[in-house]
Amino acid sequence: MAAKSIISRPVYGTLSPQPGKHHLFVADAEGALAITDLAAKAPAGFFGDVHIIFIPGHDGKHVAALEALKPAQFYQGHSFASALPRLKQTLANAHMGLRLYLAGTEGLIGQAMQAALEAGIDHTSIQTEHRGSLARRMQCVHCKGITENVITQPATCSHCGLLLLVRDHYSRRLAAFQGVCINAEDRSEIPPMEEIFR
Secondary structure, eight states: OOSSOOTTSOOOOOOOOOSSSOEEEEEETTHHHHHHHHHHHSOTTGGGGEEEEEEOOSSOTTHHHHHTTOOSEEEEOSSHHHHHHHHHHHHHTOOTTOEEEEEEOHHHHHHHHHHHHHTTOOGGGEEEEEOSOOOEEEEETTTOOEEEEEOEESEEOTTTOOEEEEEEEEETTTTEEEEEESOSSOTTOOOOOEEOOO
């Protein structure tokens, strides 16, 4: 986590196996390690009722480790956007008592949490664990476009091209940090970019 606390940022915990008949895991990249850590604590047969939706990222790491857990269902997506229809369908067909586990980047956790709450999943049935990159999902307050995986300060909006100060304000509704034009008064004033969200 970042060195200083951000009041608006959600608090993440550590995944642990919960009692129940239906378990859904949604993870990306290093979030797979949270699932394998949970597996070491899970009772025998736990993964017989588990559905995993996993977005491995560019390197494809951790797929074999998750498949080795022998979940009842395993889906590998290329991006959160490509996995979202499956997630929404799974949540729409969920049985009472579904346990939802979200692990990985803040962008994935926030977006999956939105989908779950929209589907009527009780927040007490959802566990989260942040793993991996601190890259931010950023909304430009000017054009409302979302830029994924922002690691620099300032950052360029991928939609309108403005140079944005990535604020430490996290919007749970948008699952994104807010970006505000850093050089609105003088566009020729371009501060150096630094990689700070890794």
